[in-house]
Amino acid sequence: QSALTQPRSVSGSPGQSVTISCTGTSSDVGGYNYVSWYQQHPDKAPKRIIYDVTQRPSGVPDRFSGSKSGSTASLTISGLQAEDEADYYCCSFAGKSTFTTFGGGTKVTVL
Amino acid sequence: EVQLVESGGGLVQPGGSLRLSCVASGFTVSGHDMHWVRQAPGKGLDWVSVSITTGERYYSGSVKGRFTISRDNAENSFHLQMNGLGVEDTAVYYCARERAAPGLDFDLWGQGTLVTVSS
Numbered sequence: 045q046s047a048l049t050q051p052r053s054v055s056g057s058p059g060q061s062v063t064i065s066c067t068g069t070s071s072d073v074g075g076y077n078y079v080s081w082y083q084q085h086p087d088k089a090p091k092r093i094i095y096d097v098t099q100r101p102s103g104v105p106d107r108f109s110g111s112k113s114g115s116t117a118s119l120t121i122s123g124l125q126a127e128d129e130a131d132y133y134c135c136s137f138a139g140k141s142t143f144t145t146f147g148g149g150t151k152v153t154v155l
Numbered sequence: 156e157v158q159l160v161e162s163g164g165g166l167v168q169p170g171g172s173l174r175l176s177c178v179a180s181g182f183t184v185s186g187h188d189m190h191w192v193r194q195a196p197g198k199g200l201d202w203v204s205v206s207i208t209t210g211e212r213y214y215s216g217s218v219k220g221r222f223t224i225s226r227d228n229a230e231n232s233f234h235l236q237m238n239g240l241g242v243e244d245t246a247v248y249y250c251a252r253e254r255a256a257p258g259l260d261f262d263l264w265g266q267g268t269l270v271t272v273s274s
Binding site: 077078080082084089090091092095096101131133135136137140143144145146147148149 | 192201249258262265
Protein backbone atom coordinates (compact mmCIF):
# COMPACT_ATOMS: atom_id res chain seq x y z
CA GLN A 45 0.00 0.00 0.00
CA SER A 46 1.41 3.37 -1.08
CA ALA A 47 2.06 6.01 1.53
CA LEU A 48 0.49 8.71 -0.63
CA THR A 49 -3.13 8.29 -1.71
CA GLN A 50 -4.23 9.05 -5.25
CA PRO A 51 -7.50 8.25 -7.04
CA ARG A 52 -7.09 5.21 -9.21
CA SER A 53 -8.52 6.90 -12.27
CA VAL A 54 -9.90 10.17 -13.61
CA SER A 55 -11.28 10.96 -17.02
CA GLY A 56 -12.28 13.93 -19.11
CA SER A 57 -13.10 14.97 -22.62
CA PRO A 58 -10.62 16.84 -24.80
CA GLY A 59 -10.40 20.46 -23.72
CA GLN A 60 -11.72 19.81 -20.22
CA SER A 61 -9.74 20.07 -17.00
CA VAL A 62 -9.00 17.24 -14.61
CA THR A 63 -7.42 17.36 -11.17
CA ILE A 64 -5.56 14.55 -9.44
CA SER A 65 -5.19 14.65 -5.68
CA CYS A 66 -2.30 13.24 -3.67
CA THR A 67 -2.96 12.93 0.04
CA GLY A 68 -0.21 12.32 2.56
CA THR A 69 0.58 13.40 6.10
CA SER A 70 2.51 16.06 7.97
CA SER A 71 5.54 13.75 7.67
CA ASP A 72 5.65 13.99 3.90
CA VAL A 73 3.43 16.19 1.72
CA GLY A 74 2.42 18.45 4.57
CA GLY A 75 5.91 18.81 5.97
CA TYR A 76 7.91 19.74 2.90
CA ASN A 77 7.45 21.68 -0.33
CA TYR A 78 9.13 18.84 -2.19
CA VAL A 79 6.25 17.29 -4.09
CA SER A 80 6.85 16.20 -7.66
CA TRP A 81 4.65 14.65 -10.33
CA TYR A 82 5.53 12.15 -13.03
CA GLN A 83 3.78 11.15 -16.23
CA GLN A 84 4.22 7.61 -17.51
CA HIS A 85 3.00 6.30 -20.83
CA PRO A 86 2.72 2.52 -21.31
CA ASP A 87 6.09 0.75 -21.41
CA LYS A 88 7.95 4.04 -21.02
CA ALA A 89 10.04 5.49 -18.23
CA PRO A 90 8.41 8.12 -16.03
CA LYS A 91 8.85 11.77 -16.98
CA ARG A 92 8.93 14.61 -14.46
CA ILE A 93 6.24 17.23 -15.12
CA ILE A 94 6.13 19.17 -11.83
CA TYR A 95 8.66 19.66 -9.04
CA ASP A 96 8.75 21.64 -5.80
CA VAL A 97 4.93 21.53 -5.73
CA THR A 98 4.35 24.12 -8.46
CA GLN A 99 7.43 24.31 -10.70
CA ARG A 100 7.18 23.16 -14.28
CA PRO A 101 10.37 22.01 -16.08
CA SER A 102 11.17 23.59 -19.41
CA GLY A 103 9.43 21.79 -22.23
CA VAL A 104 6.42 20.74 -20.17
CA PRO A 105 3.23 22.36 -21.48
CA ASP A 106 1.73 25.04 -19.26
CA ARG A 107 -1.56 23.17 -19.15
CA PHE A 108 0.05 21.14 -16.35
CA SER A 109 0.04 22.85 -12.96
CA GLY A 110 0.62 21.82 -9.37
CA SER A 111 -0.56 23.07 -6.00
CA LYS A 112 -0.71 22.05 -2.36
CA SER A 113 -2.97 22.65 0.60
CA GLY A 114 -1.98 21.13 3.91
CA SER A 115 -1.13 17.49 3.34
CA THR A 116 -2.81 17.23 -0.04
CA ALA A 117 -1.08 18.08 -3.29
CA SER A 118 -2.87 18.36 -6.59
CA LEU A 119 -2.02 18.15 -10.27
CA THR A 120 -4.34 19.89 -12.71
CA ILE A 121 -4.34 19.27 -16.43
CA SER A 122 -6.18 22.10 -18.20
CA GLY A 123 -7.29 21.73 -21.79
CA LEU A 124 -6.93 17.96 -21.80
CA GLN A 125 -5.36 16.51 -24.93
CA ALA A 126 -5.27 12.97 -26.28
CA GLU A 127 -1.54 12.64 -25.56
CA ASP A 128 -2.20 13.35 -21.87
CA GLU A 129 -3.70 9.88 -21.50
CA ALA A 130 -1.19 8.20 -19.20
CA ASP A 131 -0.50 7.22 -15.61
CA TYR A 132 0.45 9.99 -13.18
CA TYR A 133 2.37 9.58 -9.93
CA CYS A 134 3.01 12.02 -7.12
CA CYS A 135 6.12 11.80 -5.00
CA SER A 136 7.17 13.54 -1.80
CA PHE A 137 10.25 13.79 0.36
CA ALA A 138 9.46 12.13 3.67
CA GLY A 139 12.43 12.88 5.90
CA LYS A 140 15.71 11.03 6.26
CA SER A 141 14.16 7.92 7.83
CA THR A 142 11.70 7.12 5.04
CA PHE A 143 13.38 9.39 2.49
CA THR A 144 10.77 9.42 -0.24
CA THR A 145 7.46 7.87 -1.19
CA PHE A 146 5.27 7.67 -4.25
CA GLY A 147 1.52 7.69 -4.63
CA GLY A 148 -0.20 4.65 -6.06
CA GLY A 149 -0.74 6.30 -9.42
CA THR A 150 -3.74 7.68 -11.30
CA LYS A 151 -4.76 6.62 -14.76
CA VAL A 152 -5.99 9.55 -16.82
CA THR A 153 -8.34 8.64 -19.63
CA VAL A 154 -9.23 11.08 -22.38
CA LEU A 155 -12.75 10.27 -23.50
CA GLU B 156 23.49 13.27 -24.91
CA VAL B 157 22.46 13.30 -21.27
CA GLN B 158 21.20 9.83 -20.40
CA LEU B 159 21.21 6.90 -18.02
CA VAL B 160 21.50 3.32 -19.24
CA GLU B 161 20.73 0.38 -16.97
CA SER B 162 21.94 -3.16 -17.40
CA GLY B 163 22.15 -6.39 -15.44
CA GLY B 164 18.53 -7.45 -15.27
CA GLY B 165 17.40 -10.97 -16.00
CA LEU B 166 15.85 -14.13 -14.61
CA VAL B 167 17.03 -15.34 -11.22
CA GLN B 168 15.77 -18.00 -8.84
CA PRO B 169 14.36 -17.12 -5.43
CA GLY B 170 17.17 -16.59 -2.96
CA GLY B 171 19.56 -15.63 -5.73
CA SER B 172 21.54 -12.47 -6.39
CA LEU B 173 21.82 -9.96 -9.17
CA ARG B 174 23.83 -6.78 -9.71
CA LEU B 175 22.31 -3.91 -11.65
CA SER B 176 24.39 -1.17 -13.18
CA CYS B 177 23.53 2.31 -14.37
CA VAL B 178 25.97 4.18 -16.57
CA ALA B 179 25.60 7.92 -16.95
CA SER B 180 26.62 10.01 -19.92
CA GLY B 181 26.49 13.72 -20.54
CA PHE B 182 26.90 14.58 -16.85
CA THR B 183 28.90 13.41 -13.84
CA VAL B 184 27.18 11.30 -11.17
CA SER B 185 29.50 12.76 -8.54
CA GLY B 186 27.39 15.91 -8.58
CA HIS B 187 24.06 14.20 -7.98
CA ASP B 188 22.23 11.97 -5.57
CA MET B 189 21.37 8.85 -7.55
CA HIS B 190 18.39 6.60 -6.97
CA TRP B 191 16.88 3.25 -7.88
CA VAL B 192 13.12 3.07 -8.33
CA ARG B 193 11.25 -0.10 -9.28
CA GLN B 194 7.89 -0.96 -10.75
CA ALA B 195 6.34 -4.38 -10.40
CA PRO B 196 4.29 -5.58 -13.40
CA GLY B 197 1.05 -3.61 -13.56
CA LYS B 198 1.86 -1.75 -10.36
CA GLY B 199 3.03 1.70 -9.32
CA LEU B 200 6.44 3.22 -8.71
CA ASP B 201 8.30 2.07 -5.62
CA TRP B 202 11.39 3.87 -4.34
CA VAL B 203 14.25 1.48 -3.54
CA SER B 204 17.45 3.26 -2.59
CA VAL B 205 19.58 6.39 -2.86
CA SER B 206 23.30 7.06 -2.95
CA ILE B 207 23.93 10.57 -1.72
CA THR B 208 26.96 12.58 -2.80
CA THR B 209 28.11 12.75 0.82
CA GLY B 210 28.43 8.96 0.90
CA GLU B 211 25.23 8.33 2.82
CA ARG B 212 22.96 5.58 1.56
CA TYR B 213 19.31 4.98 2.31
CA TYR B 214 17.01 2.07 1.58
CA SER B 215 13.32 1.33 1.63
CA GLY B 216 12.21 -0.96 4.41
CA SER B 217 11.42 -3.77 1.98
CA VAL B 218 14.99 -4.06 0.69
CA LYS B 219 17.09 -2.92 3.67
CA GLY B 220 19.61 -5.55 4.60
CA ARG B 221 19.34 -7.32 1.26
CA PHE B 222 20.23 -4.63 -1.31
CA THR B 223 23.35 -2.48 -1.42
CA ILE B 224 23.75 0.66 -3.50
CA SER B 225 27.18 1.84 -4.55
CA ARG B 226 28.65 4.35 -6.90
CA ASP B 227 31.78 4.49 -9.02
CA ASN B 228 32.52 8.11 -9.78
CA ALA B 229 35.54 7.15 -11.88
CA GLU B 230 33.32 5.01 -14.13
CA ASN B 231 30.50 7.55 -13.89
CA SER B 232 28.15 4.81 -12.83
CA PHE B 233 26.30 3.36 -9.88
CA HIS B 234 25.07 -0.08 -8.98
CA LEU B 235 22.54 -2.06 -7.00
CA GLN B 236 23.65 -5.36 -5.53
CA MET B 237 20.55 -7.42 -4.81
CA ASN B 238 20.83 -10.48 -2.56
CA GLY B 239 18.20 -12.78 -1.14
CA LEU B 240 15.81 -12.04 -3.97
CA GLY B 241 12.17 -13.00 -3.62
CA VAL B 242 9.30 -13.12 -6.10
CA GLU B 243 8.14 -9.79 -4.67
CA ASP B 244 11.29 -8.19 -6.09
CA THR B 245 10.17 -8.91 -9.65
CA ALA B 246 9.99 -5.51 -11.33
CA VAL B 247 11.44 -3.13 -13.85
CA TYR B 248 14.24 -1.31 -12.09
CA TYR B 249 14.89 2.29 -13.10
CA CYS B 250 17.89 4.35 -12.17
CA ALA B 251 17.13 8.02 -11.72
CA ARG B 252 19.05 11.21 -11.19
CA GLU B 253 18.00 13.64 -8.51
CA ARG B 254 18.03 17.28 -9.50
CA ALA B 255 21.15 18.97 -8.09
CA ALA B 256 19.32 21.49 -5.90
CA PRO B 257 17.54 21.53 -2.55
CA GLY B 258 14.53 19.31 -2.73
CA LEU B 259 13.84 15.85 -4.07
CA ASP B 260 12.73 15.12 -7.59
CA PHE B 261 13.97 12.91 -10.38
CA ASP B 262 14.85 14.87 -13.49
CA LEU B 263 16.39 12.06 -15.51
CA TRP B 264 15.42 8.39 -15.74
CA GLY B 265 16.93 5.39 -17.44
CA GLN B 266 14.92 3.11 -19.69
CA GLY B 267 14.66 0.41 -17.04
CA THR B 268 15.91 -3.15 -16.73
CA LEU B 269 13.61 -6.08 -15.93
CA VAL B 270 14.36 -8.35 -13.00
CA THR B 271 12.32 -11.54 -12.84
CA VAL B 272 12.54 -13.73 -9.76
CA SER B 273 11.05 -17.13 -10.45
CA SER B 274 11.82 -20.81 -10.09
